[in-house]
Amino acid sequence: MSGLQARDIGITFEGLQPPAEVCEDPECPWHGNLKIRGALLVGNVVKLRARKMAVVEREHLVYVSKYKRYERRRSRIHARVPACIPLALGDQVLIGETRPLAKSVAWVVLGRIKKGG
Ligand SMILES: [Zn+2]
Helix, strand or coil: CCCCCCCCCCCCCCCCCCCCCCCCCCCCCCCCCCCCCCCEEEEEEECCCCCCEEEEEEEEEEEECCCCEEEEEEEEEECCCCCCCCCCCCCEEEEEEEEEEEECCEEEEEEECCCCC
């Protein structure tokens, strides 16, 4: 169903709000036909150079048993940005896994969790 209102995407997450704007983007989880399935991740926007796409970086800890310590790892994920979600560099966003949208894009930004500084 695509209409004037954001549909219920079935995801609740602290700080996540449906977008204030409405878009006609078919690849929007709120107003288009895009389904979220798989994982949800939180990361920071580090690049906004491509049209409709953001590079989201996330840092996580991996335990190294030999040293009994954690090492920091980071990964960068390409995520589709729907037209109704305005983003700036440094913003913390929630992204959801979806079908492959392009060669390197299989995630979509669901919303901003925290404004970047
Ligand atoms: Zn939208």
